[in-house]
Amino acid sequence: xTRMATAIVLCLGGCGTxxxxxxxxxxxxxDGGDDHVDTPIEHEVSTxxxxxxxxxxxxxxxxxxxxxxxxxxxxxxxxxxASLGFVEGVVTVSAVHARAVDVLxxxxxxxxxxxxxxxEKGGGPGVPENIWIGIEPYFGEGPIGTELAGFxxxxxxxxxxxxxxSGRASGFFMDPFAEGQxxxxxxxxxxx
Numbered sequence: 001x002t003r004m005a006t007a008i009v010l011c012l013g014g015c016g017t018x019x020x021x022x023x024x025x026x027x028x029x030x031d032g033g034d035d036h037v038d039t040p041i042e043h044e045v046s047t048x049x050x051x052x053x054x055x056x057x058x059x060x061x062x063x064x065x066x067x068x069x070x071x072x073x074x075x076x077x078x079x080x081x082a083s084l085g086f087v088e089g090v091v092t093v094s095a096v097h098a099r100a101v102d103v104l105x106x107x108x109x110x111x112x113x114x115x116x117x118x119x120e121k122g123g124g125p126g127v128p129e130n131i132w133i134g135i136e137p138y139f140g141e142g143p144i145g146t147e148l149a150g151f152x153x154x155x156x157x158x159x160x161x162x163x164x165x166s167g168r169a170s171g172f173f174m175d176p177f178a179e180g181q182x183x184x185x186x187x188x189x190x191x192x
Contacts, residue, residue: 048160052190054091054107056081056169062185069173069180075144076173079184084151084171086111086186093190101132103153111169112136112151119155130157132167142173146182149174153188164191 058081063073089107096102096118104116114136123133132155140148152170159166170185 048101048165049094050092050192052091052093052164052192053089054105055088055189055191056086056111057187059186060184061187062168062170062183064185065180065182067180068175068177069144069146069182072144072180072182076142076182076184078143079171081169081186084111084148084169084184085113086151086169091190101155103134108153112153113138117153119153131155132157142182146173146175146180148172149181152183152185155190162192164189166190 060079060081063076063079065072065076087107087110089105089110091103091105091107094102094104099121101119102116103119108117109115117134117136119132119134121132122129123131123135127133134153135150136152137150138148139150142148149172152172153167154170155165155167157165167188167190168185169188170183172181172183174181
């Protein structure tokens with residue numbers, strides 16, 4: 001599983017626009033003190049908490065293949081937002097700590113098959129620090145003998161403004177030997 005997640009992050013994590021979700025609330029209560037915000041970045045993440053309307057583009061904005069699947073992007077043209085199960089709807093974003101936020105709600109449950117998805121800042125090797133990324137493993141069939149390996153949700157720091165922020169919802173596929181990966185991504189927008 002670690003090999004798969006690393007391959008997926010390397011393949012897809014740096015393939016998009018960059019974004020600030022900030023930091024989080026430091027839950028340091030070991031000294032008996034109250035929760036507090038340590039830095040300006042943490043303050044910015046904690047202010048992102050709230051309810052958003054998640055919109056996902058109907059048309060893929062990214063098809064990218066690596067390794068043994070290099071050049072096979074056209075084989076993934078039939079993958080749609082609906083075929084991956086992504087749905088739009090209300091989500092709640094809450095700060096976990098300076099480098100993570102949780103996204104939850106019916107759109108996450110239906111589209112990602114989990115009650116909540118944790119997005120981590122620079123969520124793995126090769127992922128730029130201004131991309132927040134969450135990966136949920138999920139297995140199914142894909143085109144040209146590939147397997148659907150999971151779903152990814154990204155948030156781009158540089159898009160954060162008073163109205164919300166942008167990101168990408170993606171499905172990722174691997175060949176049976178994990179020697180090639182392809183991702184199909186759809187622009188996403190979290191509106192306040």
